[in-house]
Amino acid sequence: MSGHDETMAILRELKDISNASGEFVTGILEDSLTYDEQINFALRLVRLAEQIKARADRTPVVVDGEVINGNSSRALPGRTDGQADYPDPIGRD
Incomplete structure (x- = not known):
């Protein structure tokens, strides 16, 4: 994957997570999220953070x-x- 493709993938995932954040916040406030929903959202954040860190580590x-x-x-x-x-x-x- 080229640097540009990697950047675009990070931006797409950030957009998708941002879009899902409202529903997640509502679920947190209402205490209606299942264990799996919470873990899946957390894993998405972790994967995105790892992608961003990997990109940053390659930046001079x-x-x-x-x-x-x-x-x-x-x-x-x-x-x-x-x-x-x-x-x-x-x-x-």
């Missing part, structure tokens, strides 16, 4: 004009393992 990082990737032995600011120091997306830092 430029620091001080030098391209650094995840396999570099050179650390990015705030870390000693060569990885970026990303903020916690749910605010647990």
Whole structure:
């Protein structure tokens, strides 16, 4: 799959999940979702997150004009393992 095709697949799945979110929220509020419905929605979110992360991991990082990737032995600011120091997306830092 080309980079463009991968991007379009991510955008389509994001759109589909966004469209399904209203029904999911209603089910959560009404406590009417089955176990399977909750697990299936969660798995869709996980798969989408994994696709987005895989795409991001292939994106070059430029620091001080030098391209650094995840396999570099050179650390990015705030870390000693060569990885970026990303903020916690749910605010647990």
